[in-house]
Amino acid sequence: MGENKIDILRKRWGFPLAIIFGMIVWFMPLGHGLTPQGHHALALFTGIFILYLTEAVPLAVTSIAVAPLAVLMGIDKVGPALSSFASSSLFLMFGAFILAAGMIETNLAKRMTYLILKWVGSSTRQITIGVVLTNIMLSFLVPSSTARVAILLPVCISVIELFKGEGRTRFGANLLLTLTMTNCTIASGILTATVPNPVIIDFIQKAGGPTISYMEWLKIGFPPALLMTIINWAIIQLLFKPEEKEIPGGSSYVTKSLNEMGPMKYDEIYTLMVFLLVVVGWATEKIIKIDTTTTCMAGGLLLFIPKFGVLKWKQASPHINYSILLVVGGGIGLGTLLMKTGASKWLAAQAFQAFGLQALPVILLTIVVMLICQFMHLFFVGTTVMTTAMMPMIIALGVEAGLPPQVLALSAGMIIGGYPVLMFYCTNPNILVYSTGQLTVWDFPKVGVPISVVGCIVYAICAATYWRWIGVFGG
DSSP: OHHHHHHHHHHHHHHHHHHHHHHHHHHSOOOTTOOHHHHHHHHHHHHHHHHHHHOSSOHHHHHHHHHHHHHHTTSSOHHHHHGGGGOHHHHHHHHHHHHHHHHHHTTHHHHHHHHHHHHHOSBHHHHHHHHHHHHHHHHHHOSOHHHHHHHHHHHHHHHHHHTTOSSSOHHHHHHHHHHHHHHHHHHTTSTTTSTHHHHHHHHHHHTTOOOOOHHHHHHHHHHHHHHHHHHHHHHHHHHSOOSOSBOTTHHHHHHHHHHHHOSOOHHHHHHHHHHHHHHHHHHTHHHHTOOHHHHHHHHHHHTTOTTTOOOOHHHHGGGSOHHHHHHHHHHHHHHHHHHHTTHHHHHHHHHHHHHTGGGSOHHHHHHHHHHHHHHHGGGOSSHHHHHHHHHHHHHHHHHHTTOOHHHHHHHHHHHHHHOOOSSTTSSHHHHHHHTTSSOOTTHHHHHHHHHHHHHHHHHHHHHHTHHHHTTTTOO
């Protein structure tokens, strides 16, 4: 009930607070080194940021408002203001949503899930390992953390019911936390697994950094993401030890489900072939000279070919999250305004002076920024909005410290995109598993706090060692 009251207050007061604080920033005396356009961009950012936090109006509506407000406030012209809605990262996710629709509509994703669970075995530990492996596999196939959890959740609930515990059980909590936590963390290592990843690339490019391909992101992000996924699993097993070691009937349930599906059908085989073709295109991007977005879009279109294809538009459309695409477009547009007008650089300079960050070594600066980002998860529902809101300042902070744009952007960005683990409301997958009744509110910080701390340390060490060795920072 208390949460509902907070929700009501947040939405009731969010809009007037956005206007009030936006106006306060608008009429504040200009800071040294801040242009009028930069000042106005800060005022716009303040208002939009509050609307993002409070969700007083739908996030998609707030995002659409960025472009016309930028024009009306004299910050930018209409063409550049709208250009973010045509960014390659937005259309990469559009193509990935179509591929995911093929996986789900043909039941290919479900079949692969059952095959992995059958392969790993039916003990409680093996089942949790099976969920981890399935999360990893689905992260390559389905570009939405929420969709992946939605695919696996019915399977997990059925397995929990086989356990025959009364009410809440440690095994149930273990399995559901494993589902949502490892789903999030592995996604940070695969470019198309979650929306924040291509958004980060977009901001790095706009700041003058390098273009990062699908395989380069995999090379950079997958090793630490895989390591953290394993660590997360171990932490959850330690804190939520199952009551029993075996699940009666677990193996027969999976076998029965596979038998009911029958042999692989044409639609599944065709979808699998298209996806493998897309993966080959991503892997050979530098040889064939076709970018990640074009390959993904082309693969999605192959699913619609008359006579051979497996999808109709009315089947694919419900799987395309248009609201998220609008949030990405508006968020990138807002961030671009902050960078183009120098507002983000000015903010970073103020932060450096106020907190004495210039005295910190790079690895400590990286840890501080990541810890701040992790703490900020408490104030956001969803990682996409958080990424678009914070990435311009993070990049500017790194540049102010004399670092290439990608240094802080990659480490902090992967923490933002992959670690919404502190509370149940931080991301939709958490909300889905919490709604089952098997988890309490405090189960999330119980595992989320140690995961967050270890994650920040792992990514800081990774940035200082592995990423330098593979040339992420340009030598």
